[in-house]
Amino acid sequence: MDRIRIVGGNALNGIIPISGAKNAALPLMIASLLTSDTLTLENVPHLADVEGLIRILGNHGVDIAVNGRREHQDGSYSRTVHFTCRTVADTTAPYELVSKMRASFWVIGPLLAREGQARVSLPGGCAIGTRPVDLFIEGLTALGAEMEIDGGYINAKAPKGGLIGARYTFPKVSVGATHVMLMAASLARGTTVIGNAAREPEVVDLANCLNAMGAKISGAGTSTITIEGVTSLSGARHRVLPDRIETGTYAMAVAMTGGDVTLSGTDITLLDTAIEAIRRAGAEVSAVEGGIRVIGHGDQIRPVDIVTEPFPGFPTDLQAQFMGLMTRANGVSHVTETIFENRFMHVQELARLGAKITLSGQTARIEGVTRLRGAPVMATDLRASVSLVIAGLAAEGETMVSRVYHLDRGFERLEEKLTRCGAIVERITD
Ligand code: UD1
Numbered sequence: 379m380d381r382i383r384i385v386g387g388n389a390l391n392g393i394i395p396i397s398g399a400k401n402a403a404l405p406l407m408i409a410s411l412l413t414s415d416t417l418t419l420e421n422v423p424h425l426a427d428v429e430g431l432i433r434i435l436g437n438h439g440v441d442i443a444v445n446g447r448r449e450h451q452d453g454s455y456s457r458t459v460h461f462t463c464r465t466v467a468d469t470t471a472p473y474e475l476v477s478k479m480r481a482s483f484w485v486i487g488p489l490l491a492r493e494g495q496a497r498v499s500l501p502g503g504c505a506i507g508t509r510p511v512d513l514f515i516e517g518l519t520a521l522g523a524e525m526e527i528d529g530g531y532i533n534a535k536a537p538k539g540g541l542i543g544a545r546y547t548f549p550k551v552s553v554g555a556t557h558v559m560l561m562a563a564s565l566a567r568g569t570t571v572i573g574n575a576a577r578e579p580e581v582v583d584l585a586n587c588l589n590a591m592g593a594k595i596s597g598a599g600t601s602t603i604t605i606e607g608v609t610s611l612s613g614a615r616h617r618v619l620p621d622r623i624e625t626g627t628y629a630m631a632v633a634m635t636g637g638d639v640t641l642s643g644t645d646i647t648l649l650d651t652a653i654e655a656i657r658r659a660g661a662e663v664s665a666v667e668g669g670i671r672v673i674g675h676g677d678q679i680r681p682v683d684i685v686t687e688p689f690p691g692f693p694t695d696l697q698a699q700f701m702g703l704m705t706r707a708n709g710v711s712h713v714t715e716t717i718f719e720n721r722f723m724h725v726q727e728l729a730r731l732g733a734k735i736t737l738s739g740q741t742a743r744i745e746g747v748t749r750l751r752g753a754p755v756m757a758t759d760l761r762a763s764v765s766l767v768i769a770g771l772a773a774e775g776e777t778m779v780s781r782v783y784h785l786d787r788g789f790e791r792l793e794e795k796l797t798r799c800g801a802i803v804e805r806i807t808d
Contacts, residue, residue: 380786382779382793384770385802386752389637389676392799394628396644396669397423397455397790398618401695402580404481405557406587406618407431410440410461411488412561413591415613422457422618426786427479432459434475434482438489439467455791462613466493473499473530480554486514486534487558490523491565494536500527513548513555520546521559521566541566543607547573551688556581556603563605564593570605577601578689579648583619590614622648623695624789627764629653629672630699631796633661634706634772636676639799642669651692652700658682659703676772679703681711681746688717698724698765705733706772707746714741724762727755731766731773752777757784764789771801778806 398421407428410417422428432442445458469489476482476499489496500511515525515532522542524535543566548555556576561584563570575581577599585598591614594606625644632639633656646653646665653663653670660680662673681704686694694717704711705728715721725735725742730753734745752775757763763784770777779785782805785792793803 379780379808380782381806381808382767382782382785383804383806384752384767384777384779386750386771386773386775386777388635388771388800388802390632390635390639390771390796390799390801391637393640393642394795394799395642396620396625399580399583399621399623400425400427400788401553401623402583403428403618404431405484405580405584406616407435407461408484408488409561409584409587409591410435411438411463411466411485412492412565413611413613414464416460416462417591417613418458418460418615420456420458420615420617422459423621423790424455424457425788425790426783427481427788430479431482434471434485435461437468437475438471438485439463439465469493469496471496471498476501483511483514484554484558486518486532487561490518490534490536491541491562494540496534498532498534500530500532513550513552514558517546517548517555517559518562520544521562521570539567543568543570543605545571545573548575551576553578553581557584560584560588560595560603560605563607564588564595564611566607568607570607572603572605573601575601575603576688579619579622587614587616590616620644620648623693623761625649625670626652626693626696627699627768629656629661629663629670630696630703631768631771632672632674633659633679634674634676634703634768636674637799638671638673640666640669640671644669646670649693651690652696655682655684655692655700659707679707679746681707681709683712685714686717694718694721695761697721698762699768701735701742701744702728702765702769704744705731705735705747705750705769707744709746711744711746712741713744716740723758724765727758727762727766728769730755731769731777733769749774751775754778754780757781760784760788764792767792767803771796
């Protein structure tokens with residue numbers, strides 16, 4: 379199993395190209411199930427989750443052609459992938475596949491809308507809480523589907539003539555359930571109005587792509603989304619939006635190690651709340667042409683309290699990284715997690731590097747320390763593992779992060795991007 383060895387202490391200086399967003403690419407790829415034409419996606423990141431979903435979609439009959447990667451001057455790659463699902467080969471998503479990646483559960487929306495039925499295993503994914511699927515069941519039921527749980531699977535069946543547009547308000551904000559409702563309602567008869575919809579930029583990206591395919595969606599990015607059903611969707615060409623979580627992660631890394639880095643190919647407006655928190659912590663962050671410039675001052679980090687919330691609040695996917703940053707703050711800060719109940723697995727690993735963190739319910743109290751010391755640590759989930767990398771970059775001596783397959787799910791060429799900016803990071807393949 380691969381490990382990542384980090385020797386901390388170097389400031390980061392240079393350019394880090396930001397990849398296409400994993401969390402946008404996954405639903406966009408799944409949207410290819412809605413049409414028999416070709417959906418072409420540009421800026422598709424090369425990540426374990428994306429490759430996993432490519433295999434899963436292949437199982438459903440999607441033909442996939444990957445167009446070579448082009449290297450740009452700043453070291454970035456660009457990958458264009460063509461997805462064509464002439465006919466759906468299989469409406470079942472088996473446990474072996476869905477359990478590896480929660481997002482693959484989302485095929486339930488397009489399969490139900492296009493084929494009138496789906497049998498999808500209940501999901502697995504990151505071990506960061508129970509992550510139920512009640513909102514998907516309720517939402518699709520509102521569109522007229524019959525939903526039944528049987529032997530670890532959900533059997534979904536649309537009424538004769540297809541799904542029917544409806545008004546449905548989510549009792550809780552869910553990104554995935556919003557994606558699924560957008561896809562399902564696009565091919566339903568009549569109009570659907572979704573209340574309390576997720577407002578994440580990835581939802582807007584999916585809506586833009588579906589509209590390019592011929593859907594009639596308005597209001598994405600607000601809490602109320604209206605979808606006028608159409609009888610069929612066509613192909614389209616769409617560019618995956620930049621990864622705001624990767625952007626915020628590297629911005630926090632610079633804030634922590636010190637240095638001057640331009641994050642290229644990204645957009646500051648995708649993560650206002652996180653940028654504000656990074657600024658309050660003392661780093662200078664500004665929009666520059668084609669990206670964001672971050673200047674960090676390493677030793678002068680100010681304590682900042684944050685609470686995770688659905689967009690536009692502070693993203694849960696940056697919580698672990700921000701806690702990493704706060705371990706070196708000059709004072710006490712608090713990090714409160716409100717989205718997932720079990721998302722503090724990084725706390726004990728950060729403690730191995732010398733961090734002083736105490737947990738009380740959903741709030742972590744972090745007492746900043748003047749220095750962290752490298753140690754062997756273990757990655758526990760995707761975002762937690764990158765917080766250990768960031769902390770390792772700022773720690774004295776060597777940090778060895780094991781179980782890095784979690785990192786490979788969501789961070790493209792991490793060690794290369796950091797090394798180009800002066801960090802000492804290497805992958806060790808045993
Ligand atoms: C997506 C992101 C993930 C991010 C999360 C929250 C992808 C591939 N993943 O995950 O990185 O951390 O949004 O921003 O885009 N819930 C229910 N019932 C449901 C569905 C969800 O109670 O049927 C709960 C979840 O347990 C959680 C909350 O709703 O507490 C938010 O989850 P959700 O927004 O659905 O997360 P995902 O879409 O799985």
